[in-house]
Amino acid sequence: MAKELLKGNNAMAEAAIRAGCEAYFGYPITPQTELLEHMAARMPELGRAFVQAESEVAAINMVYGTACTGKRVMTSSSSPGVSLMTEGLSYIAGTEVPMVLIDVMRGGPGLGNIAPAQGDYNQMVRGGGHGDYKSIVLAPASVQEAIDLTVLAFDLAEKYRAIAVVLADGSLGQMMEPAELPEMQPLRKGTPDWAITGEPGRPRRLLTSIYLQPEAEETTNIRLQRRWLDVEANEVRYQETYLDDADIALVAFGTAGRVALSAVRQARAEGIKVGLFRPISLSPFPVAQIRQLASRVRSLLVVEMNAGQMLDDVKLAAQGACPVEFYGRMGGVVPLPDEVLAEILRVSTHPTADLNGHTRAAWLDRLEAGRGGN
Amino acid sequence: MQTEIIIAGFGGQGVLFAGQVLAYAAMDGGLHVTWIPSYGPEMRGGTANCTVIIGDEEIGAPLVKHPKAVIALNLPSLDKYEPLVAEGGALLVNSSLIDHQVARADVRVVYVPANEIAERLGDKRLTNMVMVGALLAATGALDMQVVKSALKAHLPAKHHKLLPANYDALDEGAQIAREALAQAV
Helix, strand or coil, X not given: CCCEEEEHHHHHHXXXXXXXXXXXXXXXXXXXXXXXXXXXXXXXXXXCEEEECCCHHHHHHHHHHHHCCCCCEEEEECHHHHXXXXXXXXXXXXXXXXXXXXXXXXXXXXXXXXXXXXXXXHHHHCCCCCCCCCCEEXXXXXHHHHHHHHHHXXXXXXXXXXXXXXXXXXXXXXXXXXXXXXXCCCCCCCCCCCCXXXXXXXXXXXXXXXXXXXXXXXXXXXXXXXXXXXXXXXXXXXXXXCCCCCCEEEECCHHHHHHHHHHHHHHHHCCCCEEEEEECEEECCCHXXXXXXXXXXXXXXXXXXXXXXXXXXXXXXXXXXXXXXXXXXXXXXXXXXXXXXXXXXXXXXXXXXXXXXXXXXXXXHHHHHHHCCC | CEEEEEEEEECCCCHHHHHHHHHHHHHHCCCEEEEEECCCCCCCCCEEEEEEXXXXXXXXXXXXXXXXXXXXXXXXXXXXXXXXXXXXXXXXXXXXXXXXXXXXXXXXEEEECHHHHHHHCCCHHHHHHHHHHHHHHHHCCCCHHHHHHHHXXXXXXXXXXXXXXXXXXXXHHHHHHHHHHHHHC
C-alpha cells in the first residue's frame, strides 16, 4: 500500500482495526482522543463493537468481558485514564486473557497536563495493577512504528495470553508522518480453546482471577512467571544506531529516542563517537544487550521524558560495567536536541565515574541551572 | 540535511492546514517529513502553531529550538519566534496584521501583505497559501510545482474549484518574496 500522511492516534486506531480488533471500549482523554474518535467512526461501519463507556473503570471491565470470549479487543487512554483502569488490568492479567492497551502518555503526576511525557514507564513496565504479573510493553518512536507495534501487540497478547501495551506519548499521538498501513486482515474464524463462548455440550471452561486456596493461586502465579520467561527469551526488541565505534551510548525510548537521534547526529558532526540504543520492547527489557553495550563503551547516557524511570533498569542491566549518566525533562516538557547535545559534550569531556549513586541529584542540579528563569 | 518550519498565528488563519500542505508535498516528493501541532488547551481565536520538518533522512526530534524558517501570521507569533529563527534563516511576516519591523539583521525577512492579497484574490482564507508561496521562494524547501500537485492530490474533489485561486495565492506570495530578497542582496 502507498504511504499516507497519518496522525499517530488515527494510525494506531486503523492499524488495530486492520489487525482484526473486533471490539473497542474507551473514554475520551487528550492527547489520545482522535484514537477513540477514529474507532467511533470506523468500528460501526465494519459491524464491530464500539462503546464509549461511562468511565475508564467501566471500559476496562468491558474489555475484560470481551477478552474472555477470545475476540481481539482493546482500549486506549492517557495517563490518568490508565490509572483508573489498573484494577481491571490486574484482573485481566490474573485471568490470563489477552488484550491490547494503548497509552498515549501526558504530563503528570495527577491531572497534570496534556503535553507529551514518559512518566508512566514504571506503571506500565511493572504491570500497573496489584499482584505479580507483567505486561508486554512496546514503545514506538514514529507513526510507522506505532502502526507496526499495534499489529504486533495483538499477536503477542494472544500468543502469551497477556496484556500488550503500546506505550506512546502525546507527541506521537498528535504528530503526522508518512506511513503505510497494513492490509486488512480477515477476522479469525473460531475461538481459542480457552475462550468462553456459551456453547452447550462441550466440557466446561473456567476463566477467573479468584483462587481462594493460596496453593492454587500460587500454581497460577507459577504459570504466569514461566510464561514470562518465554516472553523474555523471545520478544526483546531494540534498535541500534551509530553504535559500532561509539565511546558513548545514549539509551532512550519513544519520542526521547528521536530527540536523542538528532543530538547524536549533531555530536557525530562534531567528531564525537556517540551512538544510540533505543529499546523498543520496554518489557521485556533488553537486559543482555545493554549489559554487553556497557562493557564496550566508556559511558551510557540515559535520556527520558521523566525523572529517570528506565534509568534504574539500565543501571541494573549495566551492572556497574560503566558509568550511567542521566538527562530528563519532566511534566510534559519535551527536551530539545540542543540540550541533549550539551549533555553528550559534557559526558564526552568529563567522563567522570557516576558510580556513587548520585545520578539524579547531579542531574537535578544541572536541570535547575539550565532552566534559569523558567 | 533538514529544514524546520514553524507556522504560527491565530486559530482560524489556516496555520495547521498550511503545514499539512507542506507535509503532503514533502511526502509526495519522496522526502521525510513530520508535522506536529501545538495542541494546548486553546480555542478559536487563540494562538496556534505547527512545526514541519522536511529532510532527506529519517527525522529525529519533531521540535527544534531554532527553526530555519518561520511564518508569522500575527504579532504575538512574531514576538515569540523572531528571537528563535536560526541565523541566516527566513522570517515571513504577514504585514497586513503586523506593522512592526523585524529588529534582527542576521535573518532574511520578507514582509507579505497576505490578507490584502487574499482578499484581492477573492477569499481571505487564501492568506495562508500566500504565506506558503513566500516561504517556498525564500527557502527553496520544496518545489512550487510539487506543492501545487499536492494540493490537487489531497484536497477533496469537492474543493477542487478552489484550486486556481490557491495556485494564484502561492504564486503571488512567491513573487513578493523573490522581489524582496532580490532587493536585499
